[in-house]
Amino acid sequence: MNHVKNRKITTHRLLSQFLVSSNKETNEMLLDSFVEEAMLIDNYSFSDGLLGAGWLISYLIKHKILVCDVDEILYDVDDLIYKLTIKAVINSETTIEELLQLISYYQQRLLNKSKTYNIYRHFALIECLKLLVDKTLSTLSENSLILAPLEKSRVLLKFSYLVKTCFNEKEIEIPFYNHMEDLIFFYKKMKPDDFKAEDEITLCYLQLTSKQYENPYWVNCVMEIIKSIEIQNQVASSLIKVADLYNPNDDNYVSIELFDFIQKYDVIFLLANNLKSLKFK
Structure with missing residues (x-):
């Protein structure tokens, strides 16, 4: 994916701005x-290109921050992202991060309610998402020994959100359980003095995943480690x-104080992109 460095505006920062x-x-x-700059230089990245712009527009429309027909405005972007998806699926060098970015785009698109339902476009979005999930599970399995726990936990958090919103749990249930159990066991064995900042963040992701997946056993296990x-x-x-308050089935959405994450654009994005019952204030 083409990436342009040193740009002032990023998808994460623009989300926080809105x-x-x-x-x-x-x-x-x-x-x-x-969007204009990304189109001008053919930048299709998530961080500062059309993939991220498409996700952001879709998110803003879903949350009624922008008002327009999502299918109409993203019609051409969908076609461009489809081509990126096919390349990502067949390329053995595609990273977990790139796969998660594409998955996020398709998930957000599937959460939109268009004024005119197009069954063919909906089918294409679903099938692309399935291909990407399969590719991610395969990559996770093949690289299990070298991937950092933080990277694995981000995949699990995303998958917990998928099954809560637009994906069939049975298609990922077994590998999802196995990876969760492995990570919990890994941290149960770790000595308290060996925990680093990255491990603390990983535990937070695991706790959010456990609560979103509604598995009380995992919730208790991770809480004991914390x-x-x-x-x-x-x-x-x-x-x-956030994890303590979070309930994916709560009609009264958990309110996130943006002040707690001031200038932590990546964290705000991660929460917006991976939790179901959430609003910012």
Whole structure:
């Protein structure tokens, strides 16, 4: 995926801009500029290109921050992302991160309700998502010994969100359970003094995954591990608060204080992109 460095506006930062600022005109001007520049240089990346722009537009429409016909505005983008998807699926060098970015795009698109339902487009979105999930599971299995726990936990968090929204649990249930059990066992064996900031963040992701998947046994296991260590990382402390409050079936959405994650654009994106019952304030 073509990536352009050193740009001031990124998908993550622009998402935070829309969530924090009520200046509709300025926000939409920034979004227009973001899309135009990506199109001008054929940038299809998630961080600062059309893949990320497509996800963001889809997210903003879903949450009624933008008002327009999602299928109409993303018609051409869908076709471009389809081509990226096929390349990603057949390329043995595609990373977990790239797969998660594409999965996020298709999931968000499937969560949109279009004014005119197009069964063929819906079918294409579903089939592309299935291909990407299969590819991710395969990559996870083949590289299980070399992938960091943090990377694995991000996949599991995404999959817990998928089965809560638009994906058949039976298609991922066995590998999902196996990877969750392996990570929990790994951290149960780790000595408290050996935990680093990355491990603390991983535990937070595992706890969010456990609660979203509604598995009380995992919730208790991860909580016991968290209680056995002294959390040093500030982001991890904030994420634990989110996990404590989080209930994927709660009609009264969990409200996230954006102040807790000020300028942590990647964390705000991760929460927006992976949790079902959530709103920001």
